[in-house]
Amino acid sequence: MIKTKQTEIVIVGSGAAGLYCALNLPRDKQILLVTKDKASRSDSYLAQGGICVLRDEEDFTDFYEDTMRAGHYENNPDSVEIMIRSSKAVISDLVTLGVEFEKEGEEFSYTREGAHSKPRILFHEDETGREITSRLLSAVLCRENITVVENYTMVDLICDKDRCCGIIGHDEQEEYSAIVADYTVLATGGVGGLYRHSTNYRHLTGDSLALAIKYGIELKHIDYIQIHPTALYTEREGRKFLISESVRGEGAVLLNSAGERFVDELLPRDVVANAIFAEMEREGSKHVWLSLAAIPEEEIRSHFPNIYEHCLKEGYDITKEPIPVVPSQHYFMGGIAVDYYSKTSMERLYAVGETACNGVHGRNRLASNSLLESLVFAKRAAQQMGRDYLPLTQVPTVTASSEDYRGYREHYKQLVLDAIEKEKNSHE
Ligand SMILES: Cc1cc2nc3c(=O)[nH]c(=O)nc-3n(C[C@H](O)[C@H](O)[C@H](O)COP(=O)(O)OP(=O)(O)OC[C@H]3O[C@@H](n4cnc5c(N)ncnc54)[C@H](O)[C@@H]3O)c2cc1C
Secondary structure: OOEEEEOOEEEEOOOHHHHHHHHHOOOOOOEEEEOOOOOOOOHHHHOOOOEEOOOOHHHHHHHHHHHHHHOOOOOOHHHHHHHHHHHHHHHHHHHHOOOOOOEEOOEEOOEOOOOOOOOOEEOOOOOHHHHHHHHHHHHHHHOOOEEEEOOOEEEEEEEEOOEEEEEEEEOOOOOEEEEEOOEEEEOOOOOHHHOOOEOOOOOOOOHHHHHHHHHOOOEEOOOOEEEEEEEEOOOOOOOOOEOOHHHHHOOOEEEOOOOOOOOOOOOOHHHHHHHHHHHHHHHOOOOEEEEOOOOOHHHHHHHOHHHHHHHHHOOOOOOOOOEEEEEEEEEEOOEEEOOOOOEOOOEOEEEOHHHEEOOOOOOOOOOOOHHHHHHHHHHHHHHHHHHHOOOOOOOOOOOOOHHHHOOHHHHHHHHHHHHHHHHHHHHO
C-alpha cells in the first residue's frame, strides 16, 4: 500500500491555469499544487505572441466574430462571450501582480496576429508567457496556504463512485503516494508530447485525458488539434521552436522555394497550415520560407528579441535572410468537457486550461486566446469552489500499490492516441 497525504484542494499542473486557479481560491484553504517537472517548465512560459483583451466596447462584436470565424462557428457562443467580457478584469489582476505589458506612453500598445480584424493583443516583447507565468508563480510561492511540489507526476485519480477524492502520483524516485482532497483541479496542459513534431514541452502527454478515458469522464472534440503554420524547421529531434504569428501580423510573408508568395499569411491558422502543406507537396520540399524583410530591423530586435536570438543560434539572421519553417502540432482545442465554471462530469473534479474544453475555441483557436481562456475559466473554477465548498464527509481507503502502475506511460499514451484517432474516424 502507498502512503496517503491529505489536503483540501489539490491542483495538478503549474501553468498559467493551475497557478491562477490557486491564487483565486480562498486563502483559508490548504492547497497542494503538484507538477510533473520544474514549476517553470510549462507551455504557458513559452507563449510568445501575447494575450487578447477587449480594448473597448466597440470591439466586442469584432472580437467575438473573429473568435467564432477562426473556430469555424463550432465554438460555444456563451463561453466566447464570458471570455471576452472577463478579459479586462483578468488583465487588471495581472497588472496588479506586476505583469508589464508593452506601452506607448501611458497607454497599452497592441499587436495583431492572424485572423484578428484589428490589433487587440497585449504583449511583453516576444516572451509574454514568461512574463505572465513567472509573476503568477512568484505570487503563488508567497502564499502561505499554497504548497508547490515539483517533479511529482499524477498517474491516477482517487474515485469513489462518481466523486473524485484526490490523486495518486509519484515523485522523481518513483515513490508513489496518494493525495486525498476535497476538490481536485486538473491543469495538465496539452498533448504535444504525444507527437513527433510539436512546439509543446515533451512532458505534456495528455495524462488527464488518459484518466478521463479510464473513468468515463466526459470528453469533447478531442480530435480538434491545432497545427501551427510556422515552427522553425530543423532535422533535430525534440520540441520545435515556434515563430510567433505576430511576426506575420507585423508583415512577414511566406515564400516557396522560388521566392513567391502562395497564401494570405493572416488567414486562420488551419487555412495557412494547409496551404503550406499543399505547397510543400507540390514542390516536394521539407519546408517553406518566412521572410521578415518588410519589418524594420529595429522593430525585429525590440519586438522579437527571443526569436531573433534563437534563430541566430541556429545559424539564421532574421534581419537579413528568410528562415525555413514547417507546420507543427501546437494546441489542443478539445479536452475534458467542462461547464462555464470548469466543472467536469465527475463530482468534485474541475479541469482548467488546455486540458479542458469549454468550447471557446471551436474547431480552431484564434491566436492569443488561449492564455486568456485559461485564466478566465481557472478563476471561475476557483470562485465556484470557494462559494460551494463542502468538505468530504467520507474519505475512501486507497488500496492501490505502485505495481498497479507498471508501464503506465506507454499505456496512457496509446489510450489517448487511440481515442483521438477513433474520434477523428467518427467524423469521416
Ligand atoms: C511555443 C508556444 C507559444 C504559444 N504562444 C501563445 C501566445 O502567444 N498566446 C496564447 O494565448 N497562447 C499561446 N500558447 C498556448 C498557451 O501557452 C497554452 O495553451 C496555455 O498556456 C496552456 O496553459 P495550461 O496552464 O493549461 O498548461 P501548461 O502551461 O502547459 O501547463 C501544464 C502543466 O501541467 C503539468 N503536468 C502535465 N502532466 C502532469 C502530470 N501527469 N502530473 C503533474 N503535472 C503535470 C506540467 O508539468 C505543466 O506544469 C503557446 C503555446 C506554445 C507551446
